[in-house]
Amino acid sequence: EVQLVESGGGLVQPGGSLRLSCEASGFTFSRYNMNWVRQAPGKGLEWISYIESDGSTIYYADSVKGRFTISRDNAKNSLTLQMKSLRADDTAVYYCARDRSVFCYESWGQGTLVTVSS
Amino acid sequence: DIQMTQSPSSLSASVGDRVTITCRASQSVSNYLNWYQQKPGKAPKFLIYAASSLVSGVPSRFSGSGSGTDFTLTISSLQPEDFATYYCQQSYRTPPTFGQGTKVEI
Secondary structure (H helix, E strand, O other), X not given: OOEEEEEXXXXXXXXXXXXXXXXXXXXXXXXXXXXXXXXXXXXXXEEEEEEOOOOOOEEEOOOOOOOEEEEXXXXXXXXXXXXXXXXXXXXXXXXXXXXXXXXXEEEEOOOEEEEEOO | OOOEEEEOOEEEOOOXXXXXXXXXXXXXXXXOEEEEEEOOOOOOXXXXXXXXXXXXXXXXXXXXXXXXXXXXXXXXXXOHHHOOEEEEEEOOOOOOEEOOOEEEEO
C-alpha cells in the first residue's frame, strides 16, 4: 500500500524558516516524480513544487520561488521542502503527492499544517 | 498561467440525483485534465485522469468528458458518500493549476 506521511509543520513567525518532510513507503520511491501541493484554510488547492524521480528537474510556483527548496533522498525514500522567509499567506496544509504522470497526482499524504503568525 | 474555472461553485442535491460539474480552461489543455474529490479534513482523492479515464477503484457512477477547454464531471446517481468538494486540474502546462472547487451539499 502506498503511504506518504508528512511531518515538520507547526507555528512559525513571519520571516522564519521551516523544513517539511514526506516519508514514502509501499512503492519504489526512486521511480516516481513528486510534488508539494498546499491548501490555505478554507481555500482551494495550489501546486507549489515538483521534483523529477532522479532530482534532475525541479519546478516552483512563482509564489514560492526563491524562498522554498524541494529536494529528495531516494536512498531514504524521503522528500523535503525547505521553506524560508515565510509569510502569513504561506499558512496552509502542505501535502506531498506522487505523480501518476507529470502533474497528475495519484497518491497524497495526510498533510501537515504550517501556520505563519506572530 | 492557465486559469481553470468551475461551475457552479456549490450545488445542493439529493441522493439519487444526477450531478454535473463543469470545468473550463482559459486555453486548450487537450485532454490533460484531472478530477479530485476532497472531504473535510482529508487529503484529495484522485478520481479521473486524461479527462475521461476512471481511476481504478472509483465507482462507475463517476464519469468525465471533454477536451480542449470544456470538461464535465458527472455523477450519475449521487450517493451519501459523494457529498464533498470536487476540483478539476490541468496537467498540460507548467504551472499545473486547479479550479476553485465545487462543493456538493445535501
